[in-house]
Amino acid sequence: MTNKEYHNALEKGFTIAIPSWNNDNYLNMCIEYIKKHSKYDHEILVFLNGCEDDSKQVCEKHGVAYMDSPENLGICVGLNALAEHASRAAFVYFNDDMLAMPDWDTNIVKFFKEYDIPELSFITATMVEPKGVEQHITVSGPLINHGETWDTFDSDRFLKDLPAIKKMRPHQIGACWVPNVLSTRIYKELGGMDEEYSPGRGSDPDIAATFYEAGCRHFVSLGDSLVYHFGMISTPRMDTIKRTNPGQIFWNKWRNASWTGKYGQLHSEQFLHQVLKRDKSAPNPFYGSPIA
Numbered sequence: 271m272t273n274k275e276y277h278n279a280l281e282k283g284f285t286i287a288i289p290s291w292n293n294d295n296y297l298n299m300c301i302e303y304i305k306k307h308s309k310y311d312h313e314i315l316v317f318l319n320g321c322e323d324d325s326k327q328v329c330e331k332h333g334v335a336y337m338d339s340p341e342n343l344g345i346c347v348g349l350n351a352l353a354e355h356a357s358r359a360a361f362v363y364f365n366d367d368m369l370a371m372p373d374w375d376t377n378i379v380k381f382f383k384e385y386d387i388p389e390l391s392f393i394t395a396t397m398v399e400p401k402g403v404e405q406h407i408t409v410s411g412p413l414i415n416h417g418e419t420w421d422t423f424d425s426d427r428f429l430k431d432l433p434a435i436k437k438m439r440p441h442q443i444g445a446c447w448v449p450n451v452l453s454t455r456i457y458k459e460l461g462g463m464d465e466e467y468s469p470g471r472g473s474d475p476d477i478a479a480t481f482y483e484a485g486c487r488h489f490v491s492l493g494d495s496l497v498y499h500f501g502m503i504s505t506p507r508m509d510t511i512k513r514t515n516p517g518q519i520f521w522n523k524w525r526n527a528s529w530t531g532k533y534g535q536l537h538s539e540q541f542l543h544q545v546l547k548r549d550k551s552a553p554n555p556f557y558g559s560p561i562a
Contacts, residue, residue, distance in 0.1 A: 344469030472516020
């Protein structure tokens with residue numbers, strides 16, 4: 271697919287894949303805000319991981335397709351299953367505790383077109399998080415805390431502050447976090463998420479490494495494509511299902527890759543800082559600041 275063909279396909283909407291685990295109230299808001307704040311006609315697919323709450327009713331209320339697993343199979347299995355049903359050119363992984371903000375999708379498509387970004391790319395939105403310390407992938411802190419739970423979120427105040435928040439973070443080189451916009455075709459050809467990481471810790475850097483090894487060099491987080499992320503709603507519960515060592519899994523898998531020899535033993539988190547942000551092989555007059 272040529273760059274122009276891919277860009278035109280993006281305007282037909284993305285496939286938005288949402289794994290969810292007993293977070294019915296967050297899932298309801300997530301779908302509601304995607305529908306309310308999107309210009310394009312996105313396909314929303316949900317993978318319900320052993321949900322015992324009202325998540326099925328939420329999906330049915332919003333008219334979105336869902337897959338219902340009787341047990342929690344995790345993020346990686348869920349995303350790969352949803353990818354098999356994706357009908358759009360772009361596959362976008364959304365957490366169920368994220369709220370899409372106005373212009374999130376139009377600014378992504380605008381970026382692709384303005385800088386002629388190829389299909390083999392890894393473009394992400396920026397997370398606005400009410401808790402924690404500001405990181406390279408987020409805008410965080412008490413000044414932008416507009417609610418830490420689904421029932422305390424102040425939408426009116428956030429939308430009022432949104433123009434200022436969009437100016438707080440430039441485009442960043444080297445991002446590989448959620449929500450990410452990936453070619454559905456390439457995602458499937460490369461095998462999708464590695465299910466060895468199940469239920470999911472450490473899988474984000476790994477899929478980025480998979481794309482990097484395939485020749486992708488456009489890893490960019492867009493400062494003007496924002497999602498509000500309540501943060502860590504499901505992650506702390508993951509270890510009650512299965513504990514993994516994502517750093518060791520990453521090293522065992524990628525220890526013989528061409529790029530590992532330059533930096534010594536790399537774990538998943540180090541891949542972002544030691545490889546993605548330092549690679550200068552992609553043209554980048556538009557990227558803004560590299561990740562510190």
